[in-house]
Amino acid sequence: xEDHINCVDCSxxxxxxxxxxxxxxxxxxxxxxxFFHFKKKDIIFKENEKVNGFYCIINGLVRTYKTSGNGKxxxxxxxxxxxxxxxxxIISGSEYNHSSVCLEDVxxxxxxxxxxxxxxxxxxxxxxxxxxxxxxxxxxxENHVHSMGTKQIHSRLAELLITFHDASGSNDPELNINVTRxxxxxxxxxxxxxxxxxxxxxxxxxxxxxxxxKIELLNLxxxxxxSEANAV
Numbered sequence: 001x002e003d004h005i006n007c008v009d010c011s012x013x014x015x016x017x018x019x020x021x022x023x024x025x026x027x028x029x030x031x032x033x034x035f036f037h038f039k040k041k042d043i044i045f046k047e048n049e050k051v052n053g054f055y056c057i058i059n060g061l062v063r064t065y066k067t068s069g070n071g072k073x074x075x076x077x078x079x080x081x082x083x084x085x086x087x088x089x090i091i092s093g094s095e096y097n098h099s100s101v102c103l104e105d106v107x108x109x110x111x112x113x114x115x116x117x118x119x120x121x122x123x124x125x126x127x128x129x130x131x132x133x134x135x136x137x138x139x140x141x142e143n144h145v146h147s148m149g150t151k152q153i154h155s156r157l158a159e160l161l162i163t164f165h166d167a168s169g170s171n172d173p174e175l176n177i178n179v180t181r182x183x184x185x186x187x188x189x190x191x192x193x194x195x196x197x198x199x200x201x202x203x204x205x206x207x208x209x210x211x212x213x214k215i216e217l218l219n220l221x222x223x224x225x226x227s228e229a230n231a232v
Contacts, residue, residue, distance in 0.1 A: 006027065028115070037107055038105070054087040054116065055109065057082065063100065063187075066097075074189070078167055154198050154226060155228065156189070157202070159188075176216055177217075
């Protein structure tokens, strides 16, 4: 992907807020944004760093997380194409509230804070879409907290695997997930050992195929049923 592509023509636009934003606003964003290509395991930003703007994912998966005083990480989101990273912190404060790391190679655009503030004042449609986006993000976080507090480990793991599948944008049920067990454990609030046992159980049921760090989903329907999600 080329760094000079206009937001109006960006293929990832349909996945995020920008699909409803007026063309003159998108042109203004395009004139002031920067394009970056991050490698797997690269840190995009860290919590407590000064907020200079936000990032819009063009391609790839990003994990957002917070780190406790003892160094333990808690994952909040697996973000994919069209998702915004760090936007809420532009509104709420001067520092990023969490960190973000690339789970694979990532193409991403950076939009300066000053551009966002200026456009929110000038474009009412942009304001409305931003509020919708933030409301949806809060809803997702509430659902995640509810899941962590009410579902058993196996259900949480099934939900996580479905999240990876949906984030890939692929209709192929045979999806490879190249993520470490430690990272997956932080996503569902459990230990690595417990997660490994749950994965082994899924393997015994022929729901997944496991090869080193890769997990191939073999029975999406069973995973949807266990996670209490609705298959689409």
